[in-house]
Amino acid sequence: MRRAAPALLLTVALLAAWEAASAAGLLSPLRFPAPSKLASSFYELAVEGFPFGALLGDHALITLQRVLTGYVLAVLLAVPLGLLIGSSLLLDRMTAPVVAFCRSVATLSLLPLSLVWFGTGEPQKVFLIFYGCFWVMLSNVIAGIKLVDPLLLRAARSLDTKPHDIFFRVMLPAALPRIAAGARVALGMGFVVIVGAEMIGTTMGLGALIMEARTFYRSDITLVGMACIGAIGFAIAIGLTRLEAWLMPWQRPSPEKPS
Template structure:
């Protein structure tokens, strides 16, 4: 029975992927047709094929090809900047998210479980939470200078509050039936927290992590436009200065694909960790 079920799920998954590709393919076809008709300036909105060629040029490693020029020098076929830009951006996202979530999780658990901690910390959290991470850019540069430290600080800040607020909500909204049942069975405070409250709050915590890493990925692009000299955000800003609109769009598409990959990975991780939770299919 398991093999047919797996095949059925596989067919359904591929069907969903096919349906999801319809809109992007139609958008690309319309975009190419508009560019082919010459209705827009190619420097303002290049054709998808031009963007694809620039994306390949951006992706492939730097390799020379022999070509005699007036100066007698070698010419270079590809820039190969994209792999390094992806690596640096993802490194900053992972480090910043780990710091932000690592600080938010214990604080959220404490605020959710203790009314005293919540009363002390909640006013400060509610004052700082509405401030966007972008507003901290001048302070981040003053405190940390340029390079990775200010970028990581901004990313950690962007990931901190989604994880914190979802963790607090998860702990404070545990079903009262679970709590009464645990008390009737003689559970002490530590057992109540570790065996009842924490598992019940895991879905909220994972949802906060999914939102937090998405926010971290947005913040890294903004921070790389200001404080560093590499990464996807820096490369888009560099292309803007030279009016390379095809490279700008290639970088934007790369960001979108990476964001999609991160979201899919987080969704699968959530489903795997929450197999026991009611409502998820095994």
């Protein structure tokens, strides 16, 4: 609670300043609805639904399902492939141009092609999320293996450590922090992509909710949808951080000593 208190106090202060500026007429209610208006819009979405009675919880669950499906598929494929490429100098040299090129391609630029390949159904949205997450995850896994301290490897070899033990007991633990960082970045990419992916060919999902709100000039609903996407991503990021602390206890910061 002590660690969360500063962030909580800052959030409350910003919301109070926002509400005061709206009440004083400094902010347009159409462009920047007050937090009190957003709270009532949140209740409207949760109880009555928008559009056509679709509840906020249904939108959030569908978005979460799409993001997690594409993200998990990307991680499951990128981690073993990245470990393999990062461990082989030849494979790294062969695949480096492909990885750099594909990661540089903006995921949403593939939206027209994905509609041709997969139509407007769920596979199209999952593919876009998978694509965006995969290349971020793959490049971080490769870099994590390549950037392992050579001193650790030389020390292990000097002790006649077997190659598979060097990989699993030295290289992989040393690369885990970079891999975990890649997992968090890839997750953020997934939530960036889902907004664009859900704006076409569907009326369900938080991205679709934001698109419909734009059509009806409901900036309050747009902001609520954005806040929900941020809240879901934040909650999953916290879960990944807890998992990282469990997998890598040596990375935990040492407790501060009283002065």
